[in-house]
Amino acid sequence: MALFYILLIFMVIAAIIAVETKDLLSAVICVGAIGFGGSLMFLLLRAPDIAMTQIVVEVLGLVILIRATISRDLTFISGDREFFGTVASVVILFLVFMAGMRICDTLPEFGDPVFTQRPEAASQTYIAKGLSDTGATNIVTSIYLDYRAYDTLGEATVLFTAVIGATAILRSRSRKRLEDPEL
Amino acid sequence: MTVIVKTVSSWVKVLIFLFGIYTILFGHLTPGGGFAGGVILASSYVLLMLAFGRTFVAANLPRSLASRLDCLGAFLFALIAILGLVCGGTFFVNFLYQRYAPGTPFALVSAGTIPLSNMAIGVKVGASLFLVILTLAAFRAESQEPTERDLADPGVGGKE
Numbered sequence: 001m002a003l004f005y006i007l008l009i010f011m012v013i014a015a016i017i018a019v020e021t022k023d024l025l026s027a028v029i030c031v032g033a034i035g036f037g038g039s040l041m042f043l044l045l046r047a048p049d050i051a052m053t054q055i056v057v058e059v060l061g062l063v064i065l066i067r068a069t070i071s072r073d074l075t076f077i078s079g080d081r082e083f084f085g086t087v088a089s090v091v092i093l094f095l096v097f098m099a100g101m102r103i104c105d106t107l108p109e110f111g112d113p114v115f116t117q118r119p120e121a122a123s124q125t126y127i128a129k130g131l132s133d134t135g136a137t138n139i140v141t142s143i144y145l146d147y148r149a150y151d152t153l154g155e156a157t158v159l160f161t162a163v164i165g166a167t168a169i170l171r172s173r174s175r176k177r178l179e180d181p182e183l
Numbered sequence: 184m185t186v187i188v189k190t191v192s193s194w195v196k197v198l199i200f201l202f203g204i205y206t207i208l209f210g211h212l213t214p215g216g217g218f219a220g221g222v223i224l225a226s227s228y229v230l231l232m233l234a235f236g237r238t239f240v241a242a243n244l245p246r247s248l249a250s251r252l253d254c255l256g257a258f259l260f261a262l263i264a265i266l267g268l269v270c271g272g273t274f275f276v277n278f279l280y281q282r283y284a285p286g287t288p289f290a291l292v293s294a295g296t297i298p299l300s301n302m303a304i305g306v307k308v309g310a311s312l313f314l315v316i317l318t319l320a321a322f323r324a325e326s327q328e329p330t331e332r333d334l335a336d337p338g339v340g341g342k343e
Binding site for chain 1: 218253
């Protein structure tokens with residue numbers, strides 16, 4: 001559990017640096033550090049699926065943000081370093097591909113009812129007790145508004161943030177003109 | 184848009200809106216729920232926006248009212264969660280079902296806080312998506328120089 005709190009403090013420090021620093025690239029890198037810390041925390045909380053989602057979103061977001069931040073300041077790598085970088089990328093891609101093939105071999109067949117064979121699976125609890133616990137006959141609703149309502153709160157927050165971002169980025173009128181009580 | 188599109192969409196929009204309300208209200212009984220119903224509610228306004236233009240819809244449901252509805256839905260959902268903490272002891276507990284009014288299964292008024300949460304989420308999602316699409320349409324319309332044809336027929340999909 002100590003590791004958990006160390007990660008938490010690390011994320012708070014990275015967030016403070018990201019807000020306070022003047023350098024745009026440092027701020028983007030700090031945001032990336034927060035995301036990776038978050039994915040490690042999900043892993044420690046035994047939610048590997050969310051950790052994987054978080055890390056994928058984080059890598060994509062970091063690439064896009066860095067590309068947007070340093071669009072005027074491009075450095076090209078050439079010579080021996082380019083050769084080494086290419087070889088290293090190909091080797092890493094090959095290793096990840098082989099690991100993925102190995103994982104695909106261990107997956108159950110398509111359409112195999114794996115969760116009905118495992119009575120300790122969480123879905124068995126939802127199916128058996130969903131109606132008596134929540135009173136909702138739609139089991140999907142009973143999961144996302146009762147058993148896992150925290151997820152739904154997070155999802156509503158994501159939507160709220162998306163609306164704020166869209167209206168902030170796409171506004172064509174300046175802040176002073178927005179203060180007019182029109183539209 | 185042409186008269187055919189305008190007439191048909193002015194009939195169909197009511198049915199789409201009603202279907203969205205049904206999807207939200209019966210979310211705990213049949214497939215559906217707040218997210219799906221909210222998207223259907225927003226799509227009825229998108230149909231209006233495509234047929235009659237952005238200014239018509241902005242006069243019908245102003246941006247200030249939509250953002251208020253958005254905040255209201257989010258606030259109600261959080262309020263239900265906090266009421267669970269106050270009345271039931273745990274954040275997000277289904278206190279109405281477990282303590283006060285269990286109701287019978289398959290009835291419209293059953294399952295405690297789940298229909299209330301569905302309504303809050305439906306209002307929130309519908310207003311959010313409507314705001315996003317209205318903002319995108321306004322951005323596209325305002326980023327171009329208005330021509331005389333735009334001023335005569337301010338339809339979003341009127342050109343091309």
